[in-house]
Amino acid sequence: MAKDVSLLELRQRLAEFAHVRGWDQFHSPRNLLLALVGEVGELSEIFQWKGEVARGLPNWTPRDKEHLAEELSDVLLYLIQLADVCGLDLGEAALSKIIKNARKYPVIDRNYSSPDH
Numbered sequence: 841m842a843k844d845v846s847l848l849e850l851r852q853r854l855a856e857f858a859h860v861r862g863w864d865q866f867h868s869p870r871n872l873l874l875a876l877v878g879e880v881g882e883l884s885e886i887f888q889w890k891g892e893v894a895r896g897l898p899n900w901t902p903r904d905k906e907h908l909a910e911e912l913s914d915v916l917l918y919l920i921q922l923a924d925v926c927g928l929d930l931g932e933a934a935l936s937k938i939i940k941n942a943r944k945y946p947v948i949d950r951n952y953s954s955p956d957h
């Protein structure tokens with residue numbers, strides 16, 4: 841069964857990782873944002889020039905999927921650190937945003953509702 845990983849655990853482990861290496865001094869909001877964007881670029885490269893990709897990635901090799909999982913993780917880990925050094929509770933903020941999104945985009949007709957504006 842998959843482990844239920846919390847944002848709190850990830851945040852704490854990342855803070856410890858940076859602290860014991862003396863990297864706190866480099867983890868300013870701006871530096872973490874740039875690192876995050878760099879990782880989004882690496883994530884994009886995986887999909888670049890591939891054409892449309894089916895959900896579930898049926899034709900991808902385990903190695904390709906592992907690479908994707910690593911790049912997705914890098915994005916997540918920098919995002920969590922960015923929120924942390926900004927003093928924001930990312931989990932709480934994301935839940936609030938989901939509620940806000942639901943109010944903004946009420947379900948009117950399941951057959952015709954679209955994420956387009």
Ligand SMILES: Nc1ccn([C@H]2C[C@H](O)[C@@H](COP(=O)(O)OP(=O)(O)OP(=O)(O)O)O2)c(=O)n1
Binds near residue numbers: 918
């Ligand atoms: N100052 C740093 C440096 C790294 N990391 C962590 C967050 C990412 O999960 C990962 C990023 O490491 P790399 O910069 O080595 O990037 P990649 O793992 O993408 O390696 P490469 O760019 O060689 O593919 O390490 C971090 O938290 N703080």
